[in-house]
Amino acid sequence: KAGVTQTPRYLIKTRGQQVTLSCSPISGHRSVSWYQQTPGQGLQFLFEYFSETQRNKGNFPGRFSGRQFSNSRSEMNVSTLELGDSALYLCASSLGQGVALTKNIQYFGAGTRLSVL
């Protein structure tokens, strides 16, 4: 069974540009969550999509947005990039519903490392 796939693995952008990151969840998983990981702030929740709807949202500015497609694949977009957006962006997928808490495991991808110059 293929794991969570994130593309691209590395990305270099300049301030003011926008970027789109992609996440393909494990087959059968309907929930996709996005996290930002930086040395200073650690791992922080961005948002979660379930069945093409945003179910939860973290405390990030509106420049960060996402969407989920009917096949559960998800994209996140960051507009008007700032230096502080440099981070590892992680995507996690899970069944999302209908299973016990201890079985609703989130599987993480390897991440996209974004550098903003």
Place this chain on the structure above:
Amino acid sequence: TQLLEQSPQFLSIQEGENLTVYCNSSSVFSSLQWYRQEPGEGPVLLVTVVTGGEVKKLKRLTFQFGDARKDSSLHITAAQPGDTGLYLCAALLNNAGNMLTFGGGTRLMVKP
């Protein structure tokens, strides 16, 4: 201030030593999770603890959930170089979805 405080932040030990990592909060959680993250990879779930006072063992790793469900600990016996990595505790912020909040992490290095 993070909701989950982990200590220590860094730990460098020799192979064969024992260690304990702590995850503390002033909030009560329905469950806590422990993850390990290796360089270039995403976090991998090690265990979920749900009952106050619960103890779970995973080979040389022992996880405990505090009686009041506000804290947890991870104890590694006879650490090996393969245990090197970033250990993260995390909790679900609500029961409607997968909104995890993470501790700051403990970076462990085990030297041969």
